[in-house]
Amino acid sequence: MAIEAVVFDLDGVIIDSEEVWEEVRRGYVAEHNREFLPDTQSRMMGMNTQEWSGHLAEDVGVPRTPEQVAADVLGRMAERYRTSLPIIPGAAEAVRRLGARFPLALASSSARVLIDQVLESAGLTDAFRVTLSTEEVPRGKPAPDVYLAACEKLGYAPAVCAAVEDSSNGLRSAGAAGLAVIAVPHGIYPPAEDALALASMVVTGVTELSPEVIENLR
Template sequence: MFKAVIFDMDGVLIDSEPLWHQAEQQILGGLGVDFGREPRLQSTGLTTAAVIAHWYQHQPWPALSPAQVHQQIINFVAHGISTAGLPKTGLLPLLAQLQQQQLALAVATNSPKILLDTTLTRLGIGHYFSAQCHLELVQHGKPAPDIYLLAAKKLGVAPQHCLVFEDSFAGISAAKAAGMTVVAIPAEHEWTDAKFAIADRKIRCYTELDETSLPINLTG
């Protein structure tokens, strides 16, 4: 029986994944990183630090430190969210429905606190979440299960009673490692990717979650 629902943030609460890719292309590309060279990286769902560390190891740049590049990327994404961020289609009615069902709600993101705060403020949804977990609260980001275990602990709900919405393989892996049930919301270009088979359910949009189409009953 599900007692809590935990949401990832980027690509799940808000359409921010394009901003991350734009930031990487503009800032890392401006430093000379060639994204076509091996070893390539699927960065969705990874921490910003992990993405920067990967490219710095294989294509180091002389101008800025990884920490400076990290801050530039965070600033780029924060500005984009605060000025033009939009909720995922169907999110707002879903949050209201879950609240009405008296389910505990949390957000668990690999992003830092500033981006979590910016997103919740932009969308006006902070009041829905009893637990707000960001990267700075855990030792290891996704795909480690730490942040999902922290969210469950803060909600006072056992992991097996938590339902998670995730859009990335790293995030799905983290939630599954935490012992939770996962609904995947892949980006359209990844819809047919076999890696999402580890999720318990796959949807394109929250509007699919009605009583007739949801085999995973949100209320148990």
């Protein structure tokens, strides 16, 4: 069954933002005299805005409402992206390369405001037919919702779509949705072995992707 469309993740695939997210959220939590729980960082990778802001407010104990936490953190992240976008070298070119052959979608756990900021700063606003935040579906990753919605909006069945993902929850989300999964493991935040096992292909970087690679995926 040939691949007919490609769905990209954003954080860790197009931009190297996981360290920025951790730095911003750790700093924010520390300002409120709280500390990350042992699994806070891994749990938040893939969560949608409502989920991670709720975790910081309710589990970590930041004395702000989840809505206030989200607004505070997203404001800091957007400013970081405006001043210094951590785009992965060669990622924009890889997106354009695949976009010349396949319809593309973006399925991200980032908030809509950050997705739009990143695409504008990277010059990729016109590269994707569909962009979705997990804010815009009922559940964040690892639930399959955002990938199912992306495929539906593209007009393709999940079985003929490929996903490009880096995190454990992202790999699980794409796998549960039925896409062919390409894993791009992050060097500092590598995916769990059970999540990596869901991948049809593992590459060391997004720059390895080409139309020929995608066409031979299945």
